[in-house]
Amino acid sequence: MRINARTLPFLATLGVFILLYAVCAIQYPSMLSARVIGNLLTDNAFLGVLAVGMTFVILSGGIDLSVGAVMGFTTVALAVMIEGAGLHPLVSFAIVLVGGAAFGCGVGAAIHWLKAPPFIVTLTAMFLARGAALLLSTDSIPVRHEFYQTLSDLSLSLPGGGRLGLIAMLMLLAFVVGGVLLHFTRAGLRVYALGGNARFAGLMGIDTARTTILVYGVSSTMAALAGIIFSLYTRSGYALTGVGVELDAIAAVVIGGTLLSGGVGGMAGSLIGVLIQGLILTWITFDGSLSSWWTKIAIGMLLFIFIGLQRLILQFSAPTGRTG
Amino acid sequence: MSGWFMEARSRLALLALVLLANVLVAPGFLELRLVDGRLFGGIIDILNRGAPVMLLAVGMAPVIATRGIDLSVGAVMAIAGAVAAATVNAGHAWPVAVMAALGTGLACGLWNGVLVTIFRMQPIVATLILMVAGRGIAQMITEGRVLTFTDDGLAGVSSASLLGLPLPVLIALAAAIITGLLVRATALGLFIEAVGTSPRAARLAGVPAPGILIGVYVWSGLMAALAGLIAAADIRGADANNAGLWLELDAILAVVIGGTSLYGGRFSIGLSVLGALILQGMRTCILRSGLPPELNLLLMALVIALVLVVQSPACQPAIARLTARLTRKGTA
Numbered sequence: 001m002r003i004n005a006r007t008l009p010f011l012a013t014l015g016v017f018i019l020l021y022a023v024c025a026i027q028y029p030s031m032l033s034a035r036v037i038g039n040l041l042t043d044n045a046f047l048g049v050l051a052v053g054m055t056f057v058i059l060s061g062g063i064d065l066s067v068g069a070v071m072g073f074t075t076v077a078l079a080v081m082i083e084g085a086g087l088h089p090l091v092s093f094a095i096v097l098v099g100g101a102a103f104g105c106g107v108g109a110a111i112h113w114l115k116a117p118p119f120i121v122t123l124t125a126m127f128l129a130r131g132a133a134l135l136l137s138t139d140s141i142p143v144r145h146e147f148y149q150t151l152s153d154l155s156l157s158l159p160g161g162g163r164l165g166l167i168a169m170l171m172l173l174a175f176v177v178g179g180v181l182l183h184f185t186r187a188g189l190r191v192y193a194l195g196g197n198a199r200f201a202g203l204m205g206i207d208t209a210r211t212t213i214l215v216y217g218v219s220s221t222m223a224a225l226a227g228i229i230f231s232l233y234t235r236s237g238y239a240l241t242g243v244g245v246e247l248d249a250i251a252a253v254v255i256g257g258t259l260l261s262g263g264v265g266g267m268a269g270s271l272i273g274v275l276i277q278g279l280i281l282t283w284i285t286f287d288g289s290l291s292s293w294w295t296k297i298a299i300g301m302l303l304f305i306f307i308g309l310q311r312l313i314l315q316f317s318a319p320t321g322r323t324g
Numbered sequence: 325m326s327g328w329f330m331e332a333r334s335r336l337a338l339l340a341l342v343l344l345a346n347v348l349v350a351p352g353f354l355e356l357r358l359v360d361g362r363l364f365g366g367i368i369d370i371l372n373r374g375a376p377v378m379l380l381a382v383g384m385a386p387v388i389a390t391r392g393i394d395l396s397v398g399a400v401m402a403i404a405g406a407v408a409a410a411t412v413n414a415g416h417a418w419p420v421a422v423m424a425a426l427g428t429g430l431a432c433g434l435w436n437g438v439l440v441t442i443f444r445m446q447p448i449v450a451t452l453i454l455m456v457a458g459r460g461i462a463q464m465i466t467e468g469r470v471l472t473f474t475d476d477g478l479a480g481v482s483s484a485s486l487l488g489l490p491l492p493v494l495i496a497l498a499a500a501i502i503t504g505l506l507v508r509a510t511a512l513g514l515f516i517e518a519v520g521t522s523p524r525a526a527r528l529a530g531v532p533a534p535g536i537l538i539g540v541y542v543w544s545g546l547m548a549a550l551a552g553l554i555a556a557a558d559i560r561g562a563d564a565n566n567a568g569l570w571l572e573l574d575a576i577l578a579v580v581i582g583g584t585s586l587y588g589g590r591f592s593i594g595l596s597v598l599g600a601l602i603l604q605g606m607r608t609c610i611l612r613s614g615l616p617p618e619l620n621l622l623l624m625a626l627v628i629a630l631v632l633v634v635q636s637p638a639c640q641p642a643i644a645r646l647t648a649r650l651t652r653k654g655t656a
Contacts, residue, residue, distance in 0.1 A: 063448070114636035117586045119393070119448065123573060124628045131621030138618065239618075247456055260449050293463035293564075300457020307449055 009257030009310050010269045016302075017272050020279055028286045034162030036282065041168035044278040046071065046226040046233065046242075048171040050249040051256075051270040052178040053222030058253050059182070060215040061195040061262025062118035066107065067223040067249060068242035069129035070100060074227020076133045079141035079237025089147045096224045103129070104220025108213035122216075126246075133239035140238040148235055167229045174225065178218075179267035191215055195262025251299055252277055255306050276302065335582065335598045342605035343367075349613035362485040366608070368493070374604030375492035376401070376551035376568070378597050380575035381582070382500050383547030385596040386507065386540040388579050390520040391588030392440060392447035394541060397548040397575060399458025400432045401568030404549035405556030406465040409473045418477030426549050432458070433545020437538030455572070462564035472561035482557035492554045496597075499547060504593040513591075516540060520588030577624065578603055581631055602627075 024031045041048075050067050057064045074096045081092040103125070111121045155163040182188040190211045193201040202208045230241055250260075256273030258265025280298050284290045346366060347353045353366035380397050387394045404425040411421035432454060439450035465471075473479075484491045507513030518526040519533045527533050551571070556562045580586065581602055582595035603624070610620045633639055 110632075113638060114632050115638065116632045116636060120576070120580060120586055120628065120632065123576070124625045124632070127621045127625035127628070131618055131625060134618030134621065135616065138616075247452065250452065251456060254449065260446055291463070291468055293460040293468065296460030297457050297464070300453050300460065303449075303453045303456065307445055307453070308443060311443055311445065 009259075009306070010266060010272075012309060013255060013257050013269055013272050013276070013306070017276050017279070020276065020283075024279065024283050024286070028283075031282070031286065034158035036162070038158055038162035038164050038168065040275065040278045040282055041171065042165045042233075043281075044274050045167040045171040046229045047245065047248055047252065047277070048271065048274045049174045049222050049226040049229060050245065051252040051274050052174045052267065053219035054246075054249040054253045055178065055256075055258060055265065055267055055270045056182065056191055056215045057118075057219045058250070058258050058260055059195045059262055059265055060191045060211065061198060062111065062212075062215065063122065063250065063260075064107075064216065064219045065119065065122040065246050066125035066129055067219060067226070068245040069126040069133070070103065070220055070223035071227040071230060071245065072239055072241040072243070073129045073133040073136075074100065074224045075231045075234075075237040075241045076136045076141065076239050077237070078228065078231045079143050080136055082143055082145050083141060089145055089151075093228055096227065097221060100224025100227075101217050101221045104217040104223075105213045107220065108216030109209075111216065112209045112212040130239070136239065137237070138239060140236050142236045143231060144235075148232060151232055167232055170225070170229060174222065175267060175271050178222075181218075182267050187211070187214060192263055195264075197263070248277060248299075251303055255302055257306070257310070259310060260307075332595060332598065335595055335602065338581075339598060339602050339605060342602055342609060346370075346605060346609045346612065349609060353612075358488065361488060362490065363488040368490065370601060370604050370608050371493045371496075372490045373608070374601050375490075375496040376554050377571060377574045377578055377603065378496040378600040379499055379547045379551040379554075380544075380571055381578035381596040381600045382496075382503050382593055383544035384572075384575045385579045385582065385584055385591045385593055386503075386513075386516050387447070387544050388520075388576070388584050388586060389516050389588060389591035390537055390540055391523075392520075392537070392540070393451065393576065393586070394436060394544045394548075395448065395451040395572050396432065396436060396454035396458055397544060397551070398568035398570060398572045399455050399462065400429055400545055400548035401552030401555055401571065402462035402562070402564050403432065403458055403465070404428050404552030405562040405567045406462040406471060406564055408478060408553055408556055409471040409562035410465050412473045412475040412478050413471065418475050418480075421475070421478055422481070422553060425553050426546060429545040429547075429549020429552070430542055431545070432548070433542035434538065436545065437541035440541060441534045441537045459564060462562070462567075466562050466564045468564070470559075470561045470563045474560070478553075479557050479560050481553050495550060495554065499550065500593055500597050503543070507593065512536075517589055517591065520591075574603055575600070577628060580628065583635075585635070 021031070030036060050071065053067060054064060077096055078089070078092050081087045081095065082089055107121060107125045110116065111118050114121070151166055154166040156169070157163050182191065190201070190206050193204065193206050194208055194211050198208060231237060252273035253265070253270045254260060254273070255276055256265070256269025256271070258269060277299060281295055284292065284295055350366065356363055356365040356368070383397065384394055407428045408421040408425040411424045412418055436451050436454060439445045439453070440447050443450070480491065482492055486494055507516065515526070515531045515536050518529065518531050519536050523533055548568070552568060555567045578599035579596045581599035582592055584591040584596065606623055606627070607620055610617060610623065634643065
């Protein structure tokens with residue numbers, strides 16, 4: 001990989017992650033154990049999956065505030081379908097994934113044809129999904145289907161006593177599939193073109209309608225997948241699941257070196273962004289004396305540092321002779 | 325003024341509709357009673373409960389007019405409330421606490437403004453930082469608890485009344501009037517709209533764009549601090565987790581319902597306040613009707629969807645044709 005203005009933010013993120021991990025490992029050597037690494041991946045699986053979808057959206061120059069609500073709706077819908085209607089979990093999974101995709105396509109279509117800012121359209125979608133979830137049930141519904149037990153028993157043993165559970169594998173798979181789709185297909189190239197400059201993309205003959213719909217479709221599908229993961233993780237469905245988690249996903253993508261203005265960034269950085277957040281949380285848990293609010297402050301500071309860094313890089317790498 | 329009224333007509337109609345719905349679900353909604361020198365009644369209730377969002381909308385409208393957004397106002401509310409509670413608990417008088425809270429709001433707004441103007445961050449990102457970190461800061465001040473206080477002076481920010489009206493209503497109305505005069509009785513409003521329409525053109529025309537940009541964020545921070553004071557006084561305590569939670573979204577919605585485009589440019593303080601009252605009216609209506617409060621989210625989604633469709637460029641010609649036909653019929 002050539003080091004240039006585009007890869008530098010990613011390399012900086014990677015450097016911060018390695019440094020952070022080294023500091024943690026020196027302080028608490030057990031942080032290096034496979035068990036902790038396995039838990040780091042499992043506990044942040046839903047966030048990682050959301051970050052995959054959010055990477056698409058942000059690269060296209062948009063933003064999706066509805067993912068937390070879609071995730072919450074999915075957990076409730078799964079609980080209602082499995083426990084209430086007696087559907088098999090696999091059937092329910094298929095239904096919510098298709099439903100999520102359709103919902104996202106609708107959001108994308110509204111953004112394209114109403115020419116409304118993604119911010120406000122996805123905000124509407126957030127209210128819609130959260131309201132619908134609360135109407136389904138305001139209580140937390142436990143899921144007791146034995147298939148959930150079967151799924152949670154599926155795991156790869158890591159050397160050293162840890163295990164890589166199904167949901168961690170699902171997250172890594174989402175990153176691989178998302179990365180391939182984004183970096184090695186024409187559809188991925190169109191996402192970058194749209195984020196670089198929507199008007200130019202249209203003039204170059206790119207179907208901006210199709211690309212916008214695809215981007216938000218992917219994001220909502222990922223949110224539904226995150227809902228499935230959360231449902232497996234907590235074995236319950238609750239309408240207020242994932243309140244505010246869209247901000248964590250956006251923060252992960254930004255920390256991962258993707259510019260919020262769109263067009264610049266990549267999938268690998270988002271994974272590191274998720275892991276940095278998870279690492280801070282793990283470190284605070286290990287420390288024991290620090291309160292959880294330090295997570296928020298630390299993430300805010302990281303956001304500030306990374307965005308400031310990106311600005312500096314952009315400033316210095318801008319072609320000379322151009323008046324800004 | 326007549327132009328403003330033409331614009332306000334549809335929002336006033338919407339507000340009337342919401343109030344009518346309130347009357348239908350709760351007869352006696354319009355009654356006003358004077359108890360101990362303070363007015364009580366449905367309308368006063370909506371004004372009183374809507375005061376924080378009205379304040380936030382007053383601060384948010386100029387920000388959005390500069391093509392910006394301030395996501396941090398909910399978090400700033402929490403910080404300001406925490407600072408006020410901590411100050412009175414440290415033994416200071418309540419005016420000191422109020423000043424400290426307002427100072428905090430100014431500082432938060434300045435931080436946002438500097439990030440947007442000097443660091444040239446996108447507003448949504450710049451204010452996202454404070455939105456994420458702000459609640460952490462507020463929790464740090466309250467040490468993770470709900471920081472209660474017994475100072476009657478500070479609690480009076482929410483419970484006192486003047487001329488029969490609750491103080492929060494007066495604060496919100498005063499803020500709206502002062503802001504409205506500031507932007508419309510001077511050229512400030514025009515400058516704000518110029519910066520929002522085209523920052524480059526504004527700069528070339530000699531508008532002090534950086535100062536204007538920092539100014540609108542500082543003003544938004546100040547309004548958020550006022551709202552935070554009211555929220556803290558309301559429960560006689562600072563709740564770092566829940567004070568002002570998601571109110572930034574309500575404020576943005578109020579401004580959007582008020583007809584301000586999220587793409588910057590034209591804005592109206594009065595219409596934004598109307599937007600806030602419409603939202604509060606809807607909320608009160610659902611609460612009084614005994615319907616599940618969850619419906620509120622769906623209804624809000626429906627209202628924004630409606631506003632978006634009506635404002636979308638695709639629908640504008642159709643609407644223009646419709647209104648032309650209606651007015652022709654009216655005059656014929």
